[in-house]
Amino acid sequence: MHAARAESAEDTVPGLSAGPVALAWLTQFLVGTDLFVVAPLLPRIAASFGVSTAASGLLVTAFSIAYVVASPFAGWLSDRRDRATVLVVALVLFSAANAGTALAPGFGLLLVARVVAGVAAAGTGPTVYALVSTRARPGARAQVLAVVGSGLLTALWVGAPAGSLLGRYVGWRSAFVILAAGTFLLALPHAFVWRARPVPAAAAAPDAPRGAGRPGTGAAVSAVAVTALWAFSVYSLYTFLAVALHADGRATAVTWLLVVYGIGAVVGGQVGGRFADRSDAVRVTRSALALTAVLEAVVALVFPVTWALACALGLFALAAYAFFPAQQRHLVDLFPERATAMLSWNNSALFVGLSLAGAVGGQIVHALDYPALLYAGAAVAVPACLVARGRPRRSRERP
Template structure:
């Protein structure tokens, strides 16, 4: 079965030829850059439209809400229509939304453009993940997901800072024009690559999943609820790290500590993907959640000491981001007929957890301190580990 799909490029990325994986990685990188670059550009946008910094924060909120609301519907559509077509339409819409962002004559139009961008991104990310996961060899599925997902993580510490520098020296509109051009150009190869590669029979779920039939709604809800708890735990630490360091008089350490965190996250994703392909995916998610809880508490303990904080942050990111490709593999294996829909719900769950971390975290840091927020994040990872532990038994019967 595999011999019909093999080729020289397949040695580059296990489970799938390098071309589609690179294309998927670039897509995630550009969409991720668009997501992360808005925050550092907010001061420039505020100056352009003569609005307050608080008002420009609505741009991030509008994008996030649009993403959370649209993602499940986009996944449902993608599972019922041709995924390649859905992806191409989403990329063209995403490109148009970024053109609208760059050319917006007023703040109201800009806000609408970000809503459209959020809707398009909701259809892009999960569809890309579903396409690569269902076409990868089953034994390398999580590895391929991890490689593609690293595009999003790379956007966090490479794409967003680059866009911020571009906005500072050329103008914030230039960043969105480049993103619009990039995503529009990517739509063309996506229109052909996936149509030429039908889903192989070997990409079907494991025998245990086949015997399980279609898991119920309760199993699906508990599966994605784990992602919400994980996201709260991880992003309560990340969101307020720079603020806490500034308040502590260590502003000069922010950049290189974030680089350490970003590198740890990329490595963690690769490690998690490899282990998920060699062992039970749920066992990997459970182990990652347990280590996340322990290491987040360690970060809280060593926070006053910068060198120890750097070591703890790198290890925390490695453990925390090992969870995500394993979780994605578990969802695709358990819900093969609803793969895109489940990955869409999973991404929505991530945004819900991220939003809750931002809303609750600010209040906790203000009332107590940053380490107290980290202890809470570590505590939240514990029930996530317990919920993840019960899923194999329920889905395997």
């Protein structure tokens, strides 16, 4: 009876059309491009303001810290206010921050602009994910999240290189002018698209299994800790890949290997989303983490052989990025009443893991070598697989 009722409810949920999904994808692409484009532009920015490249790295750090700190508050606010309004305000603020980045007369004001951009980005990504996940049909929630999330992944290997080329030929400031204009133009359609239809009840609050207990703070912390461990494992490999290839005399292979990685990541996200909707989301996250650990060790083993490295990188990215949409679906299903807050904490955990990968990974590579870092990343994915778990259950089911 319950299954039949759930199936009937899902059939009546209208879901999302291609327009809102495309709009959400484009938003993630532009925000992701802003996030990833700063690193390749740092030498030009440093030269413009007469600061060292190391000092210019504070721009990335300032953005990341602002994002991690502001994201939980932005999620809390979004769950208590109209999500569309929060998203529009965040996009306008993000546009203003990018305009400030482009027009900054000094390095101090540039640093302030990047802090504001980090705060604004904290209000865009999780809110977009929450809007699409709560309006998607329950049986397609993870697939929609994967499609929207692929905008961020596409920015990694398309948007950032394009911005870097733009900075080389017409100046780094022009890249941020374009990003400012793009995000400002997106704010208007977002203001109307998400008000066109109320959130379907069946999509916003999926039924919990009979006997399921309400997850508390411990379950929330455990859930997002898995993301931090996953991020450390994945980005320890990615962050130092180009550096290791340059040191090994294979600089010419960097670009196409990153393209292989990026394509694998996009495909992995789609596969993970599809399986999470057709199976148990936690089972998908645990399988992805287990494969991530194994394949990261394989990448370490075949690193000296370029063609084998390309194959291993593609498979690694496919397995690793299958985790993220499944994890997002798991969080929305587990905490439907505070979906944006949980997705915000999840994104903060991602940045924490990414930052630790950069800090700790650099020390490991310096003291040992790049393959040693990959073995460490693989080892971190193992406890993440063990910590990942589903909905807690009551010890006794009420009659």
